[in-house]
Amino acid sequence: MQFTASKGLERVSLSLSPTLSNLAQLSTTSIKEIDKGKVVKLTLRLAPNATAPLSVIQGYVQLAAKEPAVTSQLPITVIVATGAIGTLPTDPGEAGKATLAGIDSDNDGVRDDIERYIWLTYPQSEKVRRSLFAVAREFQPALLSAATGDATSTARGYLATANAIDCVWYVRTNDAVDIRRALFAQYLNTKVRSLAYASYTQILSGQSRTVSGNFKQGCSGFDPDSLPN
Secondary structure: OEEEOOOOEEEEEEEEOOOOOOOEEEOOOEEEEEOOOOEEEOOEEEOOOOOOOOEEEEEEEEEEEEEOOEEEEEEEEEEEOOOOOOOOOOOOHHHHHOOOOOOOOOOOOOOHHHHHHHHHHOOOOHHHHHHHHHHHHHHHHHHHHHHHOOHHHHHHHHHHHHHHHHHHHHHOHHHHHHHHHHHHHHHOOOHHHHHHHHHHHHHOOOOOOOOOOOHHHHOOOOOHHHOOO
16 A cells, blocks of 8 residues: 655554454555655555454544654455455546546456456455456446347356356345346446446347256366365
8 A cells, every 4th residue: 555645754654453453464554654645555464364354444544643643544445255365456536437437447347347346346246256356357348238239149148147257146145136227237337337237138138048057067277166165
């Protein structure tokens, strides 16, 4: 994480909020002097114990300077989850809504806002996260193809998306419909995206696919039964 000093600071102390103090350590807890306009980078070392609950934890770094007397809180969101390594992309905000494709800063095939949504909504279940990431990766090119009127690519993307949704049914049978609807609501969060989805449904009008009933086949690239949750 990093911040830019809006004014010169001296004798700066840094500490973690109570919600994070048992989960993480800061790379430094004091800075002698920070010049105005300087970008200060901090490393947060996370080490949750084995019994830490799987959850999304809101916290902050408390900054306190002696000269001048300044205090500030730098907000942090920490996700404790199975299979969680690294950092989430930053919230793209309005810039992420400026185009149909959105922003995918880590080039993993999932829009940054959708990646954040999945992690922040389902920290307790790696099965659900992986199944929804698969849906998002398949739906994105299908939606883009529909916007250009490419019926062949749209139909191909629809089948791939439907297969990925089968996996959601396998891992969360009781509420798979609600989970899918919530994901699509996040995905179609602008007028341009809603219009592209209207084209998507129009192109697919009258099309169908055969459902085998073996929803696990839709879990491409991972075995949900091998995951603990």
